[in-house]
Amino acid sequence: MPKIIIDGHTIECRSGIPVLQAALEAGLAVPHYCYHPGLSVVASCRLCLMEMKMPNPKTGQMDWAPKLFPSCQTPVRDGLEVRFRSDPVRENQQHVMEYYLLNHPLDCPVCDKAGECYLQDYTEANGPATSRMVEDKTKNPKKDIGPHTLLYQDRCVLCSRCVRFCDEIAGTGELAVVGRGSRCEIDVLPGQPLENPLQGNVVDLCPVGALLDKGFLFKQRVWLLRSARSVSPADSRGQTIWIDYNEAGIHRIRPRYNEKINEWWISDEARFGWKHVHRPDRLRQPRIRQGVALQPARWEELPGLLRAPFAGVAACASPAGPGGGARLAQPPSLLGRGQGEGQGIGPLAAVLSPMLTCEEAWLLAKLARSLAPQATLVLGHVPVSGHDQTYPNGFTIKAEKCPNRRGVETILQHLGGPTASFQEFLAQAVEGRFRAAYVTGGYPDAWVTDPVAAALARIPFLVVHDLFPSALDGAAAVQIPGAAWTEREGTFMNCDGLLQPFERALPPLEGVKADGQFFYELLGQPGLFRAQTVRETMAAELPQFSEVFIPRDLPKRAH
Amino acid sequence: MSWRTIDRRTAAEQDLGPGLNDAVKEKIRSFFPRYPTKRAVLLPALHIAQDALGYISLRAMRELAELLELPPSAVLDVVTFYTHFWTHSRGRKTIVLCRSLTCELMGGGRVREGLEQRLGIGEHETTPDGQWSYMTEECLAACEHAPCLLINEKLHKGVQAEDLDRILVDPENDHLDMPRSTLFDAPAETKP
Structure with missing residues (x-):
């Protein structure tokens, strides 16, 4: 590992990185706009210039070079000596910051970026707060450049990060720097808007308030938001995200750096994949069927209500306890149809949705097996859309639109016994092999197709644990409202087997109980559900769950 | 801050302007062997297009992008960098x-x-x-x-x-005494 000397302090750094990156990682507040570790280096913003020691061509001695060098473009080499806290460097920063403020409107009170804007920060830290320019500022109009993005051209500092992102990461190149010199602007070719599946990242990349997300525009001030570390359920890759929320709910999702998966970026699916959390038609209270209609029930009575019929079905399956099913909420005449016992298929099934966390899936599977050792465990519906899309730098959007198929599969594999795929389960349900089933959903989009509804309607005692009303409502004996992933904590195992924990951002909707907590109570466990505690129990049986992957934090001053 | 927002997402059919005809496209293709990449043909291609149309229309930019396998915005980038290229129609x-x-x-x-x-x-x-x-x-x-x-x-x-x-x-006010360079009119034969 090379060592460089910044302001007399020796710093050990990773090899092959620019001096700027090394300084940021060492905790120095080096201002920069155009440099981004995920993009090519252009050295155009001139803010990160530092003094460097170079061989003097006259004497051959190492000497402070008379001019400043862009630290973003200078790779570290062992023994390199640079000065950052020096007068020439500071002066340069002041001049450059004054230049950036020449045409920048001072409209921070109405700017969405205020509070997380690097023009604000750097002006406060390095530059003069007032401008000597008395001439009129350039006022160019805003541009509607894409379905999700607005460009406030007059706020742009032309760092060209967005242009490089579209060229290098997305590979679609919708954005361009048009014009020349002081007339430069960012633009798209009219009629060819910015609409690639990764486009939202340009808003995060923009160091000022030039590129803004239309959905977040004028919604919140950023200092009123808190951030939770989360993992996106949008696809099976497990992109790590920040959920920015407050009392009023979620307001936006930003990428959380992850060296193994999504690096600095996320797909638009992940970015905008939270709208369902606030849909007004979410289920808000448990309901049980009384007569033809579903009637509201209290959470406290649910464990008793569910355990008895499930245990009854299980008992009915074993020779010791026929007739146990009489306690079911459905007419007993339907109960004689269980054909599966002889083939090792229990009449009780638990459908573990790939939207469940590993912990929840584990608890539900354990619950089912504790009630009926021959209970069939089913991997729920796995939504797939199109094909995997891979972008030039390797960023991949998976076709599988659920976060935890692999986690559920791992648990099912470990537990063994009767298991089935969702298709097999449906086929068996049509044959009337199940007398009771606990079906979990939790998908953001409607997932109950007609064949699914028809098959599940054949199950006499159907428990549906889902976010939204669906075609299953008519067949369900018990309907339990689920909590969205933002309201739960736990881990998702991504398609490559990487186990990633996420935090809860919001409390569950009023009247809703977090899935994990409910399963915990069903199992008769005392106290509060804690994902980590459950995970530790799981790890005792399943070593795959003993270690979680937490991506490293970015340097504080980097952006 | 400007309160006006201009729409860049859509381009009306009448704003696209004229396109390049087959002869012009063929001429641009004949430049491909001269350069290491298709992207490098962009400048001569823009000259040819402007000679043919008088300016570089939006439709021409799209067609050039397709021809040279570039994102259309890259053509706009170059067109607007050089003041020589016009992006709207001009007089004779x-x-x-x-x-x-x-x-x-x-x-x-x-x-x-x-x-x-x-x-x-x-x-x-x-x-x-x-x-x-x-x-x-x-x-x-x-x-x-x-x-x-x-x-x-x-x-x-x-x-x-x-x-x-x-x-x-003077009707001859744009008459060149010296013949125009053949550079863009008749590309020299190059070995493949």
Whole structure:
């Protein structure tokens, strides 16, 4: 590992990185706009210039070079000596910051970026707060450049990060720097808007308030938001995200750096994949069927209500306890149809949705097996859309639109016994092999197709644990409202087997109980559900769950 | 902050302008062997397109992008970088006036005023009869003949405001004494 000397302090750094990156990682507040570790280096913003020691061509001695060098473009080499806290460097920063403020409107009170804007920060830290320019500022109009993005051209500092992102990461190149010199602007070719599946990242990349997300525009001030570390359920890759929320709910999702998966970026699916959390038609209270209609029930009575019929079905399956099913909420005449016992298929099934966390899936599977050792465990519906899309730098959007198929599969594999795929389960349900089933959903989009509804309607005692009303409502004996992933904590195992924990951002909707907590109570466990505690129990049986992957934090001053 | 928002997401059919015909496209393709990449053909291709259409229309930009396998915005990027390329239609003859120091000192300002008065148009505008367009340029590289102006590709040296009437009525005012370079008209045969 090379060592460089910044302001007399020796710093050990990773090899092959620019001096700027090394300084940021060492905790120095080096201002920069155009440099981004995920993009090519252009050295155009001139803010990160530092003094460097170079061989003097006259004497051959190492000497402070008379001019400043862009630290973003200078790779570290062992023994390199640079000065950052020096007068020439500071002066340069002041001049450059004054230049950036020449045409920048001072409209921070109405700017969405205020509070997380690097023009604000750097002006406060390095530059003069007032401008000597008395001439009129350039006022160019805003541009509607894409379905999700607005460009406030007059706020742009032309760092060209967005242009490089579209060229290098997305590979679609919708954005361009048009014009020349002081007339430069960012633009798209009219009629060819910015609409690639990764486009939202340009808003995060923009160091000022030039590129803004239309959905977040004028919604919140950023200092009123808190951030939770989360993992996106949008696809099976497990992109790590920040959920920015407050009392009023979620307001936006930003990428959380992850060296193994999504690096600095996320797909638009992940970015905008939270709208369902606030849909007004979410289920808000448990309901049980009384007569033809579903009637509201209290959470406290649910464990008793569910355990008895499930245990009854299980008992009915074993020779010791026929007739146990009489306690079911459905007419007993339907109960004689269980054909599966002889083939090792229990009449009780638990459908573990790939939207469940590993912990929840584990608890539900354990619950089912504790009630009926021959209970069939089913991997729920796995939504797939199109094909995997891979972008030039390797960023991949998976076709599988659920976060935890692999986690559920791992648990099912470990537990063994009767298991089935969702298709097999449906086929068996049509044959009337199940007398009771606990079906979990939790998908953001409607997932109950007609064949699914028809098959599940054949199950006499159907428990549906889902976010939204669906075609299953008519067949369900018990309907339990689920909590969205933002309201739960736990881990998702991504398609490559990487186990990633996420935090809860919001409390569950009023009247809703977090899935994990409910399963915990069903199992008769005392106290509060804690994902980590459950995970530790799981790890005792399943070593795959003993270690979680937490991506490293970015340097504080980097952006 | 400006309160106006312009729509860049859509382009109306009538705003796309004329496209390139097959002969022009074929001519551009004939330049491919001369350059290591298709991207490198962009500049000669823009010259050819502007020769054919008078300017680079949005439709031409899209077609060029398709031809050279570039994102369309990359074509826009280059077109707008060079003041030589026009992005809107222009008159039959384009007057390019120098606005740089030497010409200004030698009376270029008066020439500009005279020209704007006679043509009745501002920079980058076209007379209603479609005859004249006019623009200024930083330097025409003929400071020894300041003030100077170009009519299409012909350089007029030492022009004073009084000369404008004579120059503007001269039907030969854009006639080149020297034949135009064949560079863009007949690309030389190159070995594959």
